Amino acid sequence: MSLKKDLNELLTQRIISEETAHKIANYYHQKAGENKSRLLTVFALLGVLLIGAGILLIIAYNWDMFSVSQKSILAFIPLVLGQIFGFYVLKYKYHSLTWRESAALIISFGIIIAFVLTSQIYHLNEDFSHLLLWWILLSIPLIYLFKSQSLGLFLFVLSNIYLFQNFHKPSKYFFLLFLFFLLLYYYQIEKTKNEPIIYFYRWIVSFSILIFLFSFFVNPISLLSLMGIFSLMFLCGVNKIKEESIFKNPYKWIGLVGIIALFLANSFRSFWKETDKFFELEGNWKPELIILSILILFYLYCLLNKKNKNSEIDSFSYFFILFIIFYILGAYFSFTFVLANIAVLGIGLRLMMYGEQTKRLDFFNLGLLSVLILIILHFFSNDIPFIYRGIAFILTGSFLIGINYFMIRRFGNEK
Amino acid sequence: MKNNRRFLISIFILLSMVQCFFIAHRIYQNNRVLKKGKVFLFELKQKDPRDIFRGKYMELNYKNDTISLKNFDGLQVGQKIWVKIRKNKEGYAFIDSLYMVPPQDLTQIIPVKITNINIIGKKKIIQVKFPFDKFYINEFKMNKLQQVPVTNSPVSASYAKVRIWKGRGIVQELIINGKHIGK
Numbered sequence: 256m257s258l259k260k261d262l263n264e265l266l267t268q269r270i271i272s273e274e275t276a277h278k279i280a281n282y283y284h285q286k287a288g289e290n291k292s293r294l295l296t297v298f299a300l301l302g303v304l305l306i307g308a309g310i311l312l313i314i315a316y317n318w319d320m321f322s323v324s325q326k327s328i329l330a331f332i333p334l335v336l337g338q339i340f341g342f343y344v345l346k347y348k349y350h351s352l353t354w355r356e357s358a359a360l361i362i363s364f365g366i367i368i369a370f371v372l373t374s375q376i377y378h379l380n381e382d383f384s385h386l387l388l389w390w391i392l393l394s395i396p397l398i399y400l401f402k403s404q405s406l407g408l409f410l411f412v413l414s415n416i417y418l419f420q421n422f423h424k425p426s427k428y429f430f431l432l433f434l435f436f437l438l439l440y441y442y443q444i445e446k447t448k449n450e451p452i453i454y455f456y457r458w459i460v461s462f463s464i465l466i467f468l469f470s471f472f473v474n475p476i477s478l479l480s481l482m483g484i485f486s487l488m489f490l491c492g493v494n495k496i497k498e499e500s501i502f503k504n505p506y507k508w509i510g511l512v513g514i515i516a517l518f519l520a521n522s523f524r525s526f527w528k529e530t531d532k533f534f535e536l537e538g539n540w541k542p543e544l545i546i547l548s549i550l551i552l553f554y555l556y557c558l559l560n561k562k563n564k565n566s567e568i569d570s571f572s573y574f575f576i577l578f579i580i581f582y583i584l585g586a587y588f589s590f591t592f593v594l595a596n597i598a599v600l601g602i603g604l605r606l607m608m609y610g611e612q613t614k615r616l617d618f619f620n621l622g623l624l625s626v627l628i629l630i631i632l633h634f635f636s637n638d639i640p641f642i643y644r645g646i647a648f649i650l651t652g653s654f655l656i657g658i659n660y661f662m663i664r665r666f667g668n669e670k
Numbered sequence: 671m672k673n674n675r676r677f678l679i680s681i682f683i684l685l686s687m688v689q690c691f692f693i694a695h696r697i698y699q700n701n702r703v704l705k706k707g708k709v710f711l712f713e714l715k716q717k718d719p720r721d722i723f724r725g726k727y728m729e730l731n732y733k734n735d736t737i738s739l740k741n742f743d744g745l746q747v748g749q750k751i752w753v754k755i756r757k758n759k760e761g762y763a764f765i766d767s768l769y770m771v772p773p774q775d776l777t778q779i780i781p782v783k784i785t786n787i788n789i790i791g792k793k794k795i796i797q798v799k800f801p802f803d804k805f806y807i808n809e810f811k812m813n814k815l816q817q818v819p820v821t822n823s824p825v826s827a828s829y830a831k832v833r834i835w836k837g838r839g840i841v842q843e844l845i846i847n848g849k850h851i852g853k
Contacts, residue, residue: 314725319808319852326696334693338686345679362689369693375725377700380804380839396685396734400678558706 258283268476296353300405303357307364314372323376330372334365345400357401362395363410384420387413388429395436402626404452407440411459415466422470428542445495454503457496461488461505461599470547476543478517479582483550485513487557493568494561495642514574515602515625521595522629571602599629614666616659623658627651697736703840707833708778710755710763712800714828715847716820719812726812730830734764738795744770745796745812749784753798753836762829765798776837802832802839807852821847 262276270277310333321329341358348354367390372426374381391413398407414433422425441456468481489510498504577598585591606622609615630651634644718729737753745751755778756766766778773779786797807815820828826848830841845849 315723316809319811323701327701330697331690331693334689338689341682341686342679345675345682349675364688366689366693370696373693373700375806376697377704377801378727378805379700380801389692393689396681400682400685636800 257471266585291353293606297351297357299357300360303360303364307368310364310368311371314368326372326376330376331371333368334362337362337365341397341401355401356403356405359397359401359406360409363390363406364395366390366393384417384426387417387420388426391417391433395433398437398440404444404450404456407437407444408452408455408459411437411456411463415459418463418466418470425627426468430467434467437463457503457645458505461509465509476547479579480543480547480550482514482517482575482578483547483554485510485517486572487550487554490512490554490557490561490572493572494557511571511621514571515599515621518574518579518595518599518602519625519629519632521578522592522599522633524589524592570605574598574602596629596633599625603629613661616662616666619662620659623655627655699838700840703833703835703838704842707835707838707840708844710757710832710834711761711829712832713762714820714830714846717815719815725806726809728807728812728815730803730805730841730844732800732803732830734758734762734796735770735800736795737765738793739768740792740794742768742794745784745787745794747784747787750781751784751798752779752837753782754778755780763832768796772837778834779837780834780839781837800839800842802830805830805841805844805852807844811852815846815851818847 258280262271262280265271266273266276303478314325318326318329337358344351344354344358367386370386370389373379391410394406394410397403398410410433414430414437417433418427418430421430438460441460444450444453444456464484468477468484471484482507488506492504492507492510494564496504496506499507501508553574558572581591581598584594603622603624603626606618606625608622610617610619610622631648634647712730713733715731715733715735718731720727720729752769752772754766754769754773755763758764769779772781780801782798784796785799788795788797791824828846828848829845831845832839833842
């Protein structure tokens, strides 16, 4: 209503022509329509999920008046109905987001319903992760055929559940296969960038990759890979994504915090004592080495292909190279932990300077925090009397409050 | 554009066939065991009602789930092994022999998991878990069954009728205290 009022006012004041006013009104009308259809999509998907869960529960009642063969035929019905619906959507309703998304979800639910029913009919004792594997594998093509973003997100979640259930088993490598196809799809929607769902994707992608690396957390190479992933995330978050906030751009912040955290871990002497064993590399470490090599190649590719060559913030991603050098040094010299301390201090000061220059309090505070955490952690690890520790804590705390107060006032004044 | 869609639809039909094939294959594989498998009666020790989203089911514990061995090393709890099933005098199934790798002739063979190893004197008693230890039951029947304890007298026997064929075993019927429970 207020738009109409504003347009009328602009028209009477002769700021815009009648044609422009018409165009503007049209534009907002269309936009409202898009929002409505998006809302419809959300409710349609929620409906499909509820109906799917309902059918599963009805099946769980166990209809024992049917014979085995009758039940076997029944097992197909939800899937086949879903497929017929999917065929109809592909043929006649392909341009409607709501129809496509629902069809993909319905077929995917049809698959799991059929699997669950068959395992009930024949009293099969299977791991749920076994069913999950087939559910995901048979559903992945659907996200490409129907361009279904919600099913893609759903499969990301299922893959993570699969990984959690197979954390210490060799079957967890299937997760890599899922991840490959899901990331390929994710890359496609990241290119178009016009759906809000992309933010959820960014979070689940970060989560999936990190969890995967943690499941390998058995030898030093995985630690290097973790550093590689953090650096890559940071590079992508800075160069490829315009958004700044932590919700919309998790890559940048997870990457940065991860880089600092790994250097902090390296700043202890005891950490490097453990690493003596690192270079013996016992056991099966080949898959980790392959992952690391892929990461390094990706990292170099991203570093060479960044858009703004002289961006200051990019310099944090170079710490990956420094980290690798530390590892090589750490094998021969015992003073590497001192270098790691200097590195954390360097990152912290660099972030503070950057935050100060660009008037970004978040960067400034992250830098400050990393320096303070470095100090605090080392006060815990050394044999320092309590009284000095207490004084040091109070001083750092007051420093943190004071400098923030000062910076907020300064940034505020300049704005 | 239209050609593109036609391609998409043909891929989709192919995918649908693959999806249906997997379900059909599961049904065929298990149905074959029910049709062709040899019948064994596995005597029940106890039952344990459970509940998951696939439905209510009984966890079945069998009486003859052990085999005693002499001088047999290299077995661990949790390991997967293969056992040969035979019938005893009363007509119930028992474990006849044990294999580390699946034998050539798979008749009367099923894969099991070792759950416990007891050493008594020179003998090793190995307890296993059969793959067919679940029985899905209608939820209203289940509520009645929960109070009934398992007995094993000649008049009211409790056992599972299992079909075994080529390394697979499926429970066909469950009889508790002489009463037919379901199939």
